[in-house]
Amino acid sequence: MFYFVTKNDNKFREVQKILELYKEEYPTFNLELAKLTIDLPEDIEIFNTYYENALKKAQYAYHQIFRPIITEDSGLEIDSLLGFPGVKTSRIFPNLSQEEKNWAFANMVSRLPTQYRKCRYVCRVVILFDFSRYYSFEGIVDGYISDQPLGENGFGFDPIFIYPSMAMTFGQMDISVKCSVSHRYIAFKKLFDFLREGDY
Ligand code: IMP
Numbered sequence: 593m594f595y596f597v598t599k600n601d602n603k604f605r606e607v608q609k610i611l612e613l614y615k616e617e618y619p620t621f622n623l624e625l626a627k628l629t630i631d632l633p634e635d636i637e638i639f640n641t642y643y644e645n646a647l648k649k650a651q652y653a654y655h656q657i658f659r660p661i662i663t664e665d666s667g668l669e670i671d672s673l674l675g676f677p678g679v680k681t682s683r684i685f686p687n688l689s690q691e692e693k694n695w696a697f698a699n700m701v702s703r704l705p706t707q708y709r710k711c712r713y714v715c716r717v718v719i720l721f722d723f724s725r726y727y728s729f730e731g732i733v734d735g736y737i738s739d740q741p742l743g744e745n746g747f748g749f750d751p752i753f754i755y756p757s758m759a760m761t762f763g764q765m766d767i768s769v770k771c772s773v774s775h776r777y778i779a780f781k782k783l784f785d786f787l788r789e790g791d792y
Pocket of ligand 1: 746
């Protein structure tokens with residue numbers, strides 16, 4: 593049993609879906625994942641990299657239960673804003689609702705040509721077996737910021753994240769589709785491949 597530490601139910605739902613789809617491909621892969629909600633200190637994500645933030649969360653959680661821990665840290669990076677909001681994505685504009693944040697970015701790019709709307713989602717996963725043995729995996733998916741929020745699915749910035757090869761936002765995708773192409777899918781597939789190969 594591995595414990596996935598998150599307060600975000602959407603992230604946990606997606607990771608469960610990614611695992612379910614992975615098990616369809618590899619039926620003998622019998623990983624069990626439990627959600628662990630612990631009170632992480634407010635200032636735990638103080639680092640400038642997803643990796644350090646994810647590792648710090650894993651170390652903190654391991655110290656609470658002394659069982660193998662999985663964490664992730666993710667964010668949205670907009671090229672023409674030099675990567676903002678990036679690793680600080682969950683903390684920007686604290687007084688705005690998610691819908692207001694989506695409109696803020698959509699309005700900002702609405703007069704810009706497509707090449708200035710490039711963005712990406714980044715996800716960094718850490719698996720920590722004990723204090724001295726941990727591994728990490730990264731997933732990146734490129735996209736464009738939409739000039740208006742579209743779709744009711746997903747969470748966070750999904751209604752303004754256009755996935756170019758399907759010409760729709762993550763907010764317009766069924767969860768199974770998002771979970772076959774997303775940054776989270778890419779990172780967790782690497783983790784599951786690693787665990788399946790058993791070389792750790
Ligand atoms: P953190 O990993 O808890 O620091 O939060 C990352 C933040 O990035 C989330 O609160 C969302 O705003 C955004 N984010 C990360 N992944 C996704 C995603 O798959 N969909 C939408 N927003 C995301």
